[in-house]
Amino acid sequence: MATFADGEDEYYYELRLVDNNVAKEIFKKGQQILLERGPDGSGKIFATKQNQLIEFQTPTTDLAAVFKRDSIQHGFFDKLHEWGMSVFSYRFGTELGKQNYGFQSNKHVEVDPYNQDYVIAIFAAGKKNFDDKFIGAIKADMKRLGYSLDHIEAAAPAGLVGVPANMLGLSVRESDLECYTEQHEMSQGMFRALSVVIQFNFAQMSSKAGCVIVDDIGEGLDFERSRDLIALLIEKSNAKNVQLVLSTNDRFVMNHVPLTSWTLLRRTGSLVKALNYSNSKEIFDEFKFTGLSNFDFFSMDFADGGFKETENAG
DSSP: OEEEEETTEEEEEEEEEETTEEEEEEEEETTEEEEEEOTTSEEEEEETTTTEEEEEEOOTTSOHHHHTOBTTTBTTHHHHHHHHHTEEEEETTSOTTTTOOEEOOSSOOOOOTTOTTOHHHHHHHHHHHHHHHHHHHHHHHHHHTTOOEEEEEEEOOTTOSSOOTTEEEEEEEETTOSSOEEGGGSOHHHHHHHHHHHHHHHHHHTTOOSEEEEETTTTTSOHHHHHHHHHHHHHHHHHTTOEEEEEOOOHHHHHHSOGGGOEEEEEETTEEEEEETTTOHHHHHHHHTTOOOHHHHHHSHHHHHHHHHHHHHO
């Protein structure tokens, strides 16, 4: 079940899938049921015009929140749709576009801001749409991570032989270097940081980002830069009211993030259970008095006890 806050209103969406079929789907505003359906696809949905719940039935393979979306009768689903379209996901442990290059063109090309491998196209779009504000934000963020950049651009890679003349790659000049460092010359950690900073800033300046997920945050960076990247993303997300989800199993990262922001996931077969401050406040508060590190909460019996309690409650 997921909880969404919209001003003073809270929405609850509960979904259960069994063998790729919807076994249960509920959507509520506070205590008011807006949607409720069972495993046969039948259920009730609130109709705004009639101001009442009406019966419906959808295929068991379809989400009613998608299948029954209607801005007139069921406009409350628009909020879920808008949230879904605002989710950006970056897999920090991957290349993040380092293996991809762009090509200069006079034709208008639509940029896909959700594809993390299109970082050069996203950079070009950000520079075109937001100019100095965009470049300045990238430089400021990279400086926070220990990379002081005087210049950044998408340019033909001079260090590669036999490539098309219109091919573009990212290129930066650091303050303490006289030469440029081209995309293929950057360390994987530096490029990952640069790629996430470019894409995060573009998503925010485009007013598209509502939720940002970063998997394996800090992979390839040293501890200090990893720590600073986490702090930077948290700060930028708070400033723009963006939901930020950082997934990791790294000890240093886990010690740096407050326990109140943790959600631990445990999978047993096909069942995944979540443990966080909202559903297990007493266990988290009790751990504070131990004086142990955050990672110890994960590695010791405190988390185990919490999962056992949620299992008994279920």
